[in-house]
Amino acid sequence: MKKLLLIILSITLLIVSCGVNKSEEKKLEKLKVAATPIPAGEVLEVIKEDLKKEGIELEIVTFNDYIQPNKVLQSKEVDANLFQHTPYMENFGKKNGFEMVAVGKIYLPTLALYSKRIKNVKELKDGDTILIPNDPTNAARSLILLDKGGIIKLKDNTKQDATVKDIAENPKNIKIVELSAEQLAPRLEEVAASIVNSSFALDAGLSYKKDGILAEDKDSPYANVLATLKGNEKDEKIQKLLKALQSEKVRKFIEEKYKDVIIPVF
Incomplete structure (x- = not known):
């Protein structure tokens, strides 16, 4: 009889417990x-x-x-x-x-500038090539970043739709080549430096601490x-x-x- 009562009590508690859980879920x-x-x-x-x-x-x-x-x-x-x-x-x-x-x-x-050849933007030589993404938003971001690093000077470095036509000064005659984003990391070793989008940088195993020379900051x-x-x-x-x-x-x-x-x- 005691066993039967314990079983009934256990079942009752289980039902009550389930009811509470369902109530919580609701x-x-x-x-x-x-x-x-x-x-x-x-x-x-x-x-x-x-x-x-x-x-x-x-x-x-x-x-x-x-x-x-x-x-x-x-x-x-x-x-x-x-x-x-x-x-x-x-x-x-x-x-x-x-x-x-x-x-x-x-x-x-x-969005960061990576290089396998140099450790600092000051090491860029006259006529070096830098790759940047060719989609409008990231192309503008790239140019603003290069302006920030003193590599080029834009007419207006706050213009979020800037293009290469907005470059006012290019003291080292850097060749800026636009490519689709997925090509930037694979071709990094062919050029002095390349700006690479974060997702493609992750896929390529790039690390800013190891390969980066210029990057956007938290105020971006x-x-x-x-x-x-x-x-x-x-x-x-x-x-x-x-x-x-x-x-x-x-x-x-x-x-x-x-x-x-x-x-x-x-």
Whole structure:
């Protein structure tokens, strides 16, 4: 009889326990965030459990392009996205008739000048060749970076759509050759130096400490931000997401996984 009572009690406790768990699950609020797989998707995965403790179930929706994450935000299929910098966000919004807000900076996918031949920009010789990406945004970023390093001088080094035509001074007659981003790292050994996008630098095993001679800093306007529709930036779920993304846990993850190629900026 005692055994039967114990079994009944155990079953009752199990049912009650399950009921509590289901009740807790129902309390979780869903939060959908669009992102590119690397690094944004990986960074968001790190905070899933932390947000669950805050009553939020995070759903990460990944895309391999830079258009759909904003399109699904515009259509309100997601609550926020993480993949873009503010200049791109603002330009995309203007072109597509809606307004987004940068809730906070998370990380900078650095654009850097790498070399296998020299250790300092002062070692560049007359007529040397530097490779840069040929897409408009990163070409302009590259030229601004070269201006910052004193290699060239632009007419306006704040112009975010600068082209080689905006070069005012080139004292060492550096040949600037534009190539598609995926060609920059493989051809690095053929030239004096090459600017390489962060994702391709990671793929090629480049390290700024070992191969870099010039890089963007944390004040770069091209840091990737958590973005949402204007008016939603104060939403409690968005603010909890921002807090989790700007945590020491995320900082350590970025620093350890991506080394000096992608850096936290909070």
